[in-house]
Amino acid sequence: KYEGKKIKVALVGLGRYAEYMASQMKDCQYCEVAGLVSGSTEKLESWGKEYNVPTKNRYNYENFDKIKDNPDIDLVYIILPNAMHKDYAIRAAKAKKHVLVEKPMAVNAADCLEMIKVCKENNVQLAMGYRLHFEPYNMEMMRLGQKEVFGKVRVVEASLGYFAGQKGEWRLSKKLAGGGPLMNLGVYCVQAGRYITGEEPISVTAQFGPVLRKELFTEVEESITWQLEFPSGAVCTSTSTLAAGIDRLYASAENGRFELSPAISYGPFKGRTHEKEMDFPQINQQAAQMDAISKIILENKPMPDHISGLEGWKDMKVLDAIYKAAETGQKVRI
Ligand code: NDP
Structure with a gap:
């Protein structure tokens, strides 16, 4: 149906979850690890070998924006510490790549709205890594x-x-x-x-x-x-x-x-x-998540609300309110 086409995914931040995700993605039909972004040259080298990612698809945090010129990357998957999600999502969107963000989407609801806005402006999809939906x-x-x-x-x-x-x-x-x-x-x-x-x-x-x-x-x-x-x-x-x-x-x-x-x-x-x-x-929930999101992108369909940036924002609004309630001791309206 997709003529063997696969979504080419660049993983950003090669930590523990990225490692697990990459290994689980070996079961995917509709996507593959095609790019790597890391602060560690050693990881870029060893992961590059393991996942067969050519040097031209390996980036560090400084030259990451050059991914814009790389037609071999469709989707950027941000698996960094939470407070870095926003900047990298925005940089990926400005590079005209689709964006997938690990939970929590950012560190407050206002940042989530900004991420949604920039993805819209750049006409790219924004999805959340909410594996349990699969x-x-x-x-x-x-x-x-x-x-x-x-x-x-x-x-x-x-x-x-x-x-x-x-x-x-x-x-x-x-x-x-x-x-x-x-x-x-x-x-x-x-x-x-x-x-x-x-x-x-x-x-x-x-x-x-x-x-x-x-x-x-x-x-x-x-x-x-x-x-x-x-x-x-x-x-x-x-x-x-x-x-x-x-x-x-x-x-x-x-x-x-x-x-x-x-x-x-x-x-x-x-x-x-x-x-x-x-x-x-x-099931392999990571592979199921990645295949489902990749199929939506391949079919050029809108990201369903329950796995989109909108969903991440809705959760983050509640998290903001929980902190406010704990800090003030008051009931907080959401
Ligand atoms: P790790 O600490 O294992 O990995 C984070 C990676 O981010 C590091 O290895 C590093 O990669 C990169 N990084 C860049 N800057 C920093 C910095 N200042 N400090 C630390 N790391 C940095 O974290 P996890 O993989 O456990 O978590 C990453 C994200 O994934 C989080 O948002 C977390 O919530 C989410 N997560 C989701 C899970 C799920 O089931 N959906 C499970 C676990 C985590 P490098 O060396 O390549 O630069």
């Missing part, structure tokens, strides 16, 4: 909630945490991460609250948790808990933390319940309704 267990949670299979959803609990944190890592830097676990993990919980109810939250209350490792968490929170209210009266309660492991989604509707645990990390996913265990294939 993952069967999470898609079932969306279906059960949004289609009101067990009636209207009343209560959601969505939490994600890991015991993690090392001195010097960018996730503990306010400047590079924009915040703590709310930015990196909480964004999934906000997403889940929104995709299970199919609604946009109208207000939030939030509380920072205690800081247990004072030497590490000098700039960003170690834990945060919040409560979102939705127009229907549904409530979503969440914790994101680097002080404990937790990975679950739970929804209670008028006539039944459904849940996943593990829910958000790379699986294997497990889930059940109040009636039975869920039984879906464990």
Whole structure:
């Protein structure tokens, strides 16, 4: 159908997730790793060999804008620390390349709007790396909630945490991460609250948790808990933390319940309704995400809202409000 055409992807920032993504993309039908952008000449060399990326498709952060003149790159995938997403998305769009951004989209909602605007002005697609939109267990949670299979959803609990944190890592830097676990993990919980109810939250209350490792968490929170209210009266309660492991989604509707645990990390996913265990294939979600986005670009179709920059902006508006609520101790309207 696409005459063997594949979307040529340049990965920006060759860190841990880029490494995982690149290995998973070996299963893709509609795209391939074709470009590399890194601050490390060693990585450019070793990744270049592994992924068969010629020298002319390898860039550093200084000469990255030259990608404009490279017809062998269609899509730029930004997998950098959060606070760098905005600049690189804008630079990629100005180079007339389609843009894919890892979560969280940026570090505040205003930056997301700017990214959306520049992509529009340059007539390029803007997609979010929201892999769970292609993952069967999470898609079932969306279906059960949004289609009101067990009636209207009343209560959601969505939490994600890991015991993690090392001195010097960018996730503990306010400047590079924009915040703590709310930015990196909480964004999934906000997403889940929104995709299970199919609604946009109208207000939030939030509380920072205690800081247990004072030497590490000098700039960003170690834990945060919040409560979102939705127009229907549904409530979503969440914790994101680097002080404990937790990975679950739970929804209670008028006539039944459904849940996943593990829910958000790379699986294997497990889930059940109040009636039975869920039984879906464990898929390569990274490859599924990349193929789906690439097909949309190949077909020249608009990016569907739920994986577009618009979706990233909607989540970021909620994250901004959660921080405001935790800082002020007040309920914040969204
Ligand atoms: P890493 O720290 O492993 O990698 C980040 C890379 O960014 C570095 O290796 C480096 O690449 C580059 N970089 C450029 N400037 C800096 C800087 N000042 N400090 C640190 N790194 C820098 O992070 P992750 O791969 O875990 O995360 C990257 C992004 O991906 C984040 O936005 C994160 O939220 C997202 N992510 C998404 C996941 C998902 O499941 N969707 C899972 C994990 C992360 P180089 O040496 O090549 O220049």
